[in-house]
Amino acid sequence: MAKSKHSALGNRLIASAKEMVAHAKGEVTLDVEEVRVPPHVDVTAIRTRFGLSQAEFARRFGFSPRSVQDWEQGRRKPESAARAYLLVIAREPKAVDRALRGAA
Numbered sequence: 001m002a003k004s005k006h007s008a009l010g011n012r013l014i015a016s017a018k019e020m021v022a023h024a025k026g027e028v029t030l031d032v033e034e035v036r037v038p039p040h041v042d043v044t045a046i047r048t049r050f051g052l053s054q055a056e057f058a059r060r061f062g063f064s065p066r067s068v069q070d071w072e073q074g075r076r077k078p079e080s081a082a083r084a085y086l087l088v089i090a091r092e093p094k095a096v097d098r099a100l101r102g103a104a
Contacts, residue, residue: 041083043071046090061089061096 006014022028047057047068054072058065063082070076078086089096 035084037080037084038087039083041078041086041090043068043078043086046086047072049090050093061085062100 019028019030023030047054050057050060052060054068055065057063058068067076067078067082071078
């Protein structure tokens, strides 16, 4: 039996690339999954679960302190991307910490 010249990951990447080309040519239709971001996120509840001040929360997760203040006081609502990020912070804080630590 001949050994593949690509690793398992390499084979999956090649297959994915072929699938993308076929999709671009209209030869295949790919499944689409819609993500629904909730219209409201309780920023105060998320922040207080970590026991952080507004400034500490902003610094730890890359928000401006003014945005956190405005969100919590109801002057502004987080945009869709910020709400999605806040949900990830609430549900998977260790993953966020790992990702942000590696970014520096």
